[in-house]
Amino acid sequence: MTMKNNELETKSELQEKSLFDKAVGRRSFLQYAGAGAAGIALVAAGCSKDRGYDNPTMNGATLDFKTDIGVLNYAYALEQLEAAFYIKVASAPPAAFTAAQKAYFQDVQFHEIAHREFFKKALSTAAIGSLEVDFSSIDFTSASGVLAAAQSFEDLGVSAYNGAGVRITTTDYLVLAGKIVSVEARHAAWVRDQISNGSFADLNSLTALGANNSAGLDGALTPDKVLAIAGKYVKTKINVINL
């Protein structure tokens, strides 16, 4: 594993160098154009910078954005995170939750599990492993704490799918991402309304995620930015290459 990690970092460095040299080919350029300046940020959160670090475990997941497999694994990683969160909420909801809130959190839990399991099946042997999550920053006994976390996950999920769609080259996968993102947006709107009725599409509050209220646009973020935000909830090291 150590060798593999070193090899991946080397590949990252090469990619980084070639981008700075501006010696990019046509395909890379198109990715650059699509992703904007963020395309340069190749190493996302959670990726260790200390080169000599010897990682003795099998931990670590690599998202190689060169192909659709990387994009699907990225979605798989995010769905793992969401599913783990909702499983924890649904198994022991905050005491202050209403019956309706408990029922809908059950639904959302199964939606996210379905997404997670779908990607796992679709990716088959190309799937990354199970991520280890860290929800220590969330107070699962507090209704407001759980709702705030749910809102963060859903709004981020929407921005993630919106930002990653342009990378998908297989039509069927693009449609599938579209089928999932609108469900995440429905979740996001509902959770937001639980916190503050009428905030379902408060785009002004989503500018950090790439939303633009005056144009009526929801968030959209490149994977490196999404992973930087999601990083605090993930223990597993996530390597990003070919972004």
Place this chain on the structure above:
Amino acid sequence: MNILNILDEIEKVDGEIYERLSPRRSAMKDFFNVGKKISMAALPLALGSMFQKAYGQTNPSTVNDVLNFALALEYLEYNYYNHALTNSTITFPTTASNAAITTIRAHERAHVDLLKSALQISGADGYVDADFDFTAGGAFGDVFSNYQTFLKVALAFEDTGVRAYKGQAPILKGNAVLTTALQIHSVEARHASHIRQMVAASLGVALKPWISYAANGNDTGISAVDAVYAGEQNTVQAGVEINGLGGASQTQAAESFDEFLTGAAVKTIANQFIKTGKKLA
């Protein structure tokens, strides 16, 4: 953000960018004009069209067709909410319900303006209130006097909008325009989620924010809008049966993935609300 700076940046990595965009350098005058005219938010759309022209493999006109189609649907939605707010006898039961519709109207207007700008349409709107029949030939006769009827039609419009954008995504695949379209798509889904909650509250029905399972796909109980939900009962995605997957019920399996509608299906739905002479072809 200056469009010419962007093109300059691109020229550093692709010296032929201008040639790709247009075989004649004199045509750059067009781009100066474009840079001045187009609003900042519409820039991704316009740039996407340019890149499509420069690098794309598909016909740019197909992208414009999608944008024009989307624009027609946004005209429909904007005029609907605007009519309800400015020229109706609807009694909104709460301040919050009025505020929500006002918010949604603002987004639809923003979408109209964004798409007009991207298509470089200046001047009057292509569709105005008088071009629509929001009663759908009488099926929703009291749409502008009965709050519940108004909500039912809004519900149909929002869920149709979500399905419509989703169906056009393959045509925009790999194009920067896709990102903007997706950003509109998820806003429509947020609207749909909220309108569903408004319907549930007003009609006292157990309608969920997400589209739930029904044998014919229509979970709303409003048979006049069956076409809007055709196929939403699907639980198989890319050959994977979601029903039972990870413990999901048939209902949760259908809920967890929204389905798309073809352009033809959307036009049939929309044309019910558009007067003769302005119907979508």
